[in-house]
Amino acid sequence: MDFLSPGNGEPRESRVFRSVAFVASAALAAAGLRFALHEPLAAVAVIGIVLAALIGRWVSRRRLRRVLRSGDVIAVLRSWAGALERIPYPATMAPLMAATAFAACGWIDKARAALAAAERGPVWEAALEHRLFLDTLLLTFEGDRDAALEKARRLVHLPLPRGQGALRDRVLALRSAAFALARAFAHQSEPGDDELLERASENSPLVFWAMRYAAAVIAIDRGDNDKATRLLAGAPPWPEESIFRAFHLEIEERARLSPSACS
Incomplete structure (x- = not known):
């Protein structure tokens, strides 16, 4: 399961359903082509309905991405409300997800309270990976750097999921x-950490600002104050x-007091 977004796990039944849906869609496309040759106006209407559905889904995903990147933790939890009601093992997983949302937006006390309620x-x-990721965020933001590094080391040394190349790459x-x-x-920081953090901010919208602030710290440490300022552009009023x-x-x-060494 993707612990940065509730309900994104894909069980075997879902994969089977997607395979069946793909075959069915191919058959429907062939039938639609024949239909278009004989009833072009009706075919246009059907295509319009399908396109409207696809566009609606695309807009919905874009809207969710904006919410996750907004830094508004209340809006994030509101957008997750339905998924959290259906999440397996809600007594454990719902508080864990809430704690993750709070931590990703910097609400440390609320994150700790949610974590305590799990x-x-x-x-x-079984949620060890989720907890190590969350602990890494919280300990880092609380200033316990050594403990954060220890949790992060444990996290990166966990076994990777077998197969499923895309999932494996995302987890890594x-x-x-x-x-x-x-x-x-x-x-x-090590060479390449800044690029890694910026990439993660784009690929995982919930932790967009957490990763951007970390990248900005690296930029400040390297004397690139202009880059640090660019990384924080558009940040919400926390x-x-x-x-x-x-x-x-x-x-x-x-960034204001120190001249940029890279300018």
Whole structure:
């Protein structure tokens, strides 16, 4: 399961359904072609309906992406409400997802409270990767750099899922980005960490700003204050509850006071 978006797991039944749907769509396309030759006006209407459905889905996905990148944790949780009601093992997973949303937006106290509310047991133990990712974020933002690095090391050394190349690549990218984030705030970044963080911010909209702030810290450490400023362009006005408010003000202040070494 993708722990940055509830309900995105794809069980075997879903994969079978997608395969059947693909075959069915191919058959429908062939039938539609024959239909268009004999009833062109009706075919145009059918095509219009199909296009409208596809466009509607595309717009919906774009809207969700904007919400996830907005930094508005209340809007994020509202957009997840239906999925969280249907999520398996809700006593454990719903609080974990809420904690992840709060952490991704810098609401540390709320994230800790949600995490404390999650039911312990077999499901909690099975969610080790999710918990290590979340712990890495929280410990980093709380300033416990050594503990954050230790959690991140454990995360990147977990076994990878077998097969499923796209899922495997996504898991590896998120783990690596979490480790890069912990290194950035510990001022121990490695070559390529900034690109890794920026890539993760684009591919995983929920952690867009978490990854951008980490990349901005690296830019400041390297004397590229102009890049740090660009990375924070468009950031929302963070509320007092979010640690990102303090991060933003500090990075802006450092960028303003220190001339960029890369200009």
